[in-house]
Amino acid sequence: MARRGITAALVGALAALLAAGLGVAPPVRAAGGRVREKDVDLDETLRLAAILSDHGFEVALTRQDDTFVPLRTRAASGVGADLFLSIHNNAGPPADHGTEIYSQVNNARGADTARALLASITARAGTTRRFAVARVGAHGDYYAVLRGNPAVALIVEGAYISNRAEARRLADGRFRQLLAEGIADGVEDEFAALPRPQAGPGPPPRTTTDVLLDTPAQLVATRVGPAQAVLRWLPVDRATGYRLWRDGMLLGDVGASSRPAALDPVSGAGVHRYEVRAVLQAGDEDVQQSASAVAELVIPWRVVLDAGHGGRDSGAVGRL
Numbered sequence: 001m002a003r004r005g006i007t008a009a010l011v012g013a014l015a016a017l018l019a020a021g022l023g024v025a026p027p028v029r030a031a032g033g034r035v036r037e038k039d040v041d042l043d044e045t046l047r048l049a050a051i052l053s054d055h056g057f058e059v060a061l062t063r064q065d066d067t068f069v070p071l072r073t074r075a076a077s078g079v080g081a082d083l084f085l086s087i088h089n090n091a092g093p094p095a096d097h098g099t100e101i102y103s104q105v106n107n108a109r110g111a112d113t114a115r116a117l118l119a120s121i122t123a124r125a126g127t128t129r130r131f132a133v134a135r136v137g138a139h140g141d142y143y144a145v146l147r148g149n150p151a152v153a154l155i156v157e158g159a160y161i162s163n164r165a166e167a168r169r170l171a172d173g174r175f176r177q178l179l180a181e182g183i184a185d186g187v188e189d190e191f192a193a194l195p196r197p198q199a200g201p202g203p204p205p206r207t208t209t210d211v212l213l214d215t216p217a218q219l220v221a222t223r224v225g226p227a228q229a230v231l232r233w234l235p236v237d238r239a240t241g242y243r244l245w246r247d248g249m250l251l252g253d254v255g256a257s258s259r260p261a262a263l264d265p266v267s268g269a270g271v272h273r274y275e276v277r278a279v280l281q282a283g284d285e286d287v288q289q290s291a292s293a294v295a296e297l298v299i300p301w302r303v304v305l306d307a308g309h310g311g312r313d314s315g316a317v318g319r320l
Helices: 008-020 039-055 071-076 106-124 164-170 173-192
Strands: 034-036 058-061 083-090 100-105 129-132 151-159 222-223 228-232 243-244 249-255 270-282 287-289 293-299 302-306 317-319
Touching: 008 249, 034 039, 039 058, 039 083, 039 302, 083 173, 083 293, 100 106, 106 173, 129 173, 151 164, 151 173, 164 173, 164 317, 222 293, 228 270
Parallel strands: 058 302, 083 151, 083 302, 100 129
Antiparallel strands: 034 317, 100 151, 222 228, 243 249, 243 270, 270 287, 270 293
C-alpha cells in the first residue's frame, strides 16, 4: 500500500463525505438560494482525495477547509508531484454548460491527460464535453497555477455554476460524487497506461553441468520508504550467488547469503519489473544460471489536489 499524504482523521472525514454522495448530507448551499464555488470545489476535492487514496495513490491537499491559499503557494505545492489537479467549477454566460480542462502550454503529457479526464468526467457525470486546451497568456500559461507549477498540472472545470441547471446539480452531493469519480477514472486510466518495462536478460546460458539450478521461488519486491526497494526470495540449493535486473537493466550480483537484497532508489512512478536468477560460478566464470524469477513493483503517482478558491475568495456564485 502506498504511503499516503493525508491523515487518518481526514480519511474518516472523507468517508463521511462519501456518504453524502448517497444523499445522506444536505446539499452545499450559501444564503439566499445560492451555491458558492469554493464550497463545491472543496467538497468535490475531498471526495476525490478519498477515492484516489483508497486506490493506492499518494494524495496531498493544498487546503482541507475554508482557507485562502495564494496562487503562488498553490503552484509551488506541485514540487515532487507526478500530477497536480486544481478542482474548479466554471462561470460564464448563463447558457454555457459542461466540462472544460486546461493543461500547460507545450506539455504533451499534460494535454493527453487533459483529454483523458475530459472523456472520463463527461462519461461518468453526464456533462457536456466542451474542450481540453492550453491557454496562452503574456508569460506562457495564462493561468498562474499552471504557469508556476513544476508538476504536470491541470485545471478541471467540472460544470458551470453560473448555469442554473448545473448549479442545482452541483448543490447535490450525488453529482459532486460523480464528478470526483470521473476525475479518478481518468487518473487511474492514465496511470495504468504507463509503459510497462520490457523483459530483460533473455534465455539462460547453456549449462556445463548436469546439476540444474532451480528458479528462485517466492520472489517478492517491496517498496521501503519513498525511494528504495527490497527483494526477498527463497534460497536455491547449490547457488553461489544471485543476479538481479530491474526493468531489463542489470543491477549486479549478490552473494548466496544476501537475502533480502536492498536496492538503489527506484526511478519514477509506474510499474517496475525485477528479475532474479540463481547463479553457479567456478572462479569468475558462470557455470550455470537458472531461469528468471519475476516480480513487479508498483510505485504510485503522488497527486496534489487543489480545491479552487477558499476563505475570502468565494469564486463564482450560482443561483439555484
